[in-house]
Amino acid sequence: MTSFSEATRVSPAAAGAAGQYQGTIVPGWDIGGNTHGGYTLAIAARAMLAQSGRSDPISITAHYLRPGRPGPVEVNTSIIKTGKTFTTVDGTLIREGKPMLKLLGAFGELGVGDADVSRVDAAPPELPPLDACVPPGVPEANPHALHQRIEARLHPDDAGFFRGKPSGNARMTGWFRLRDGEEMDGIALLLAVDAFPPTIFNANLPIAWTPTVELTAHVRARPVPGWLRARFTTRFVTGGFMEEDGELWDDTGTLVAQSRQLALLPKSSG
Amino acid sequence: MTSFSEATRVSPAAAGAAGQYQGTIVPGWDIGGNTHGGYTLAIAARAMLAQSGRSDPISITAHYLRPGRPGPVEVNTSIIKTGKTFTTVDGTLIREGKPMLKLLGAFGELGVGDADVSRVDAAPPELPPLDACVPPGVPEANPHALHQRIEARLHPDDAGFFRGKPSGNARMTGWFRLRDGEEMDGIALLLAVDAFPPTIFNANLPIAWTPTVELTAHVRARPVPGWLRARFTTRFVTGGFMEEDGELWDDTGTLVAQSRQLALLPKSSG
Numbered sequence: 001m002t003s004f005s006e007a008t009r010v011s012p013a014a015a016g017a018a019g020q021y022q023g024t025i026v027p028g029w030d031i032g033g034n035t036h037g038g039y040t041l042a043i044a045a046r047a048m049l050a051q052s053g054r055s056d057p058i059s060i061t062a063h064y065l066r067p068g069r070p071g072p073v074e075v076n077t078s079i080i081k082t083g084k085t086f087t088t089v090d091g092t093l094i095r096e097g098k099p100m101l102k103l104l105g106a107f108g109e110l111g112v113g114d115a116d117v118s119r120v121d122a123a124p125p126e127l128p129p130l131d132a133c134v135p136p137g138v139p140e141a142n143p144h145a146l147h148q149r150i151e152a153r154l155h156p157d158d159a160g161f162f163r164g165k166p167s168g169n170a171r172m173t174g175w176f177r178l179r180d181g182e183e184m185d186g187i188a189l190l191l192a193v194d195a196f197p198p199t200i201f202n203a204n205l206p207i208a209w210t211p212t213v214e215l216t217a218h219v220r221a222r223p224v225p226g227w228l229r230a231r232f233t234t235r236f237v238t239g240g241f242m243e244e245d246g247e248l249w250d251d252t253g254t255l256v257a258q259s260r261q262l263a264l265l266p267k268s269s270g
Numbered sequence: 271m272t273s274f275s276e277a278t279r280v281s282p283a284a285a286g287a288a289g290q291y292q293g294t295i296v297p298g299w300d301i302g303g304n305t306h307g308g309y310t311l312a313i314a315a316r317a318m319l320a321q322s323g324r325s326d327p328i329s330i331t332a333h334y335l336r337p338g339r340p341g342p343v344e345v346n347t348s349i350i351k352t353g354k355t356f357t358t359v360d361g362t363l364i365r366e367g368k369p370m371l372k373l374l375g376a377f378g379e380l381g382v383g384d385a386d387v388s389r390v391d392a393a394p395p396e397l398p399p400l401d402a403c404v405p406p407g408v409p410e411a412n413p414h415a416l417h418q419r420i421e422a423r424l425h426p427d428d429a430g431f432f433r434g435k436p437s438g439n440a441r442m443t444g445w446f447r448l449r450d451g452e453e454m455d456g457i458a459l460l461l462a463v464d465a466f467p468p469t470i471f472n473a474n475l476p477i478a479w480t481p482t483v484e485l486t487a488h489v490r491a492r493p494v495p496g497w498l499r500a501r502f503t504t505r506f507v508t509g510g511f512m513e514e515d516g517e518l519w520d521d522t523g524t525l526v527a528q529s530r531q532l533a534l535l536p537k538s539s540g
Contacts, residue, residue, distance in 0.1 A: 220506065220508060
């Protein structure tokens with residue numbers, strides 16, 4: 001089975017223009033047949049990071065244009081500006097000649113800012129021990145291939161929707177790591193911010209499918225090895241849209257990433 | 271004095287390529303001499319919206335590359351995809367031949383989603399009446415030209431920093447409208463999400479200047495005429511970065527926009 005770093009590997013296109021990379025959507029990173037959005041974001045971000053010559057993604061925005069399927073992809077990147085602190089990179093992930101993701105990101109070195117000034121008005125989610133949490137990947141509950149590649153374990157309070165008993169709180173919290181504890185870099189955090197079931201599954205609303213329009217992730221620190229704690233919440237299901245806000249914390253209690261995605265609530269008639 | 275809609279007007283470049291617009295950074299939309307970021311975002315978004323042929327900005331992300339000064343600007347736009355529901359547009363605002371802002375956005379029609387399904391786990395900020403709130407624009411307190419163009423009035427609890435007494439809460443809440451009550455469209459909301467003093471001014475931290483790396487705004491509804499209520503909060507000043515989350519609510523208590531920006535905490539030695 002391919003590791004995350006292998007499955008997101010990119011290389012400069014052999015005969016391509018400057019900034020063109022090739023990669024592969026590896027089979028098995030899907031949810032119900034569609035390639036997972038966070039996984040394809042990670043492939044594109046890997047290419048943009050390589051083009052930037054920097055060490056870390058800092059802020060990356062992806063617009064989701066078309067669903068994915070396994071097979072070869074290209075990532076076309078171009079540097080918008082190389083500054084002292086950040087390099088801004090434009091990216092397009094292309095599959096079978098069509099753009100699947102369009103991206104814009106800032107890359108740099110984590111630690112470039114003044115980390116001595118600190119103030120956190122939040123805490124990581126309180127989670128029961130791992131073996132008291134619920135893996136969405138148990139085949140009988142959720143046979144999605146993605147869950148052979150990652151380990152996500154939900155807080156029992158947020159796992160009721162598996163049994164048709166949504167909590168009523170538009171929230172998902174739980175533990176996360178890559179399978180076999182593969183170490184996570186900033187690119188892996190871009191997968192993790194999209195790796196939990198949608199908050200809407202717990203909201204007790206008549207909505208089954210909420211396609212993501214746009215996702216922005218901020219990588220705030222490199223995580224120490226080990227499990228991450230994740231919290232996803234939705235406060236506004238209104239006007240035909242909803243946001244989903246994510247936080248990832250590492251084992252030292254450090255915030256390592258923040259995310260927000262905007263999703264459409266499709267009209268049932270449409 | 272130019273109105274907001276006049277000050278953000280763009281027109282197709284006379285002899286330009288397809289998707290090229292021209293506009294003007296009008297004098298007077300600055301904070302301490304630098305053109306206001308939300309104002310230049312609005313100019314760029316106006317061009318991208320025109321190019322999209324849609325009625326509303328839905329999600330827009332801007333990376334801030336260089337400070338602005340009054341004078342002519344170009345906005346180069348290109349359509350990435352025109353879908354059934356959204357049109358995804360790339361944009362670059364250029365001043366004196368150099369990119370000042372790089373943008374990526376989705377445009378569409380507000381109301382395209384299923385607005386009948388609704389759930390809001392938040393409330394607009396409770397604010398004293400207008401005349402009990404504090405205008406940052408009174409010349410003796412804050413002689414920024416921008417505040418001749420907009421009316422922002424802070425909750426007294428969040429206005430102590432004007433007198434050197436920050437509240438200790440990394441928060442700004444208050445009322446907002448354009449001068450003379452000019453009606454606000456989705457583009458005006460992009461100005462409003464960046465129009466309050468930084469939350470950090472109330473945080474009691476040794477930081478004076480936090481340059482914005484990236485700002486993403488989601489327009490959720492067109493506001494009814496009248497004052498908006500605004501809330502800006504920062505939960506994570508950590509790792510040398512901070513986020514600032516914004517919410518705008520209209521007079522009916524409807525969330526009309528959400529925003530998040532990532533700012534750098536520069537090292538004082540750097």
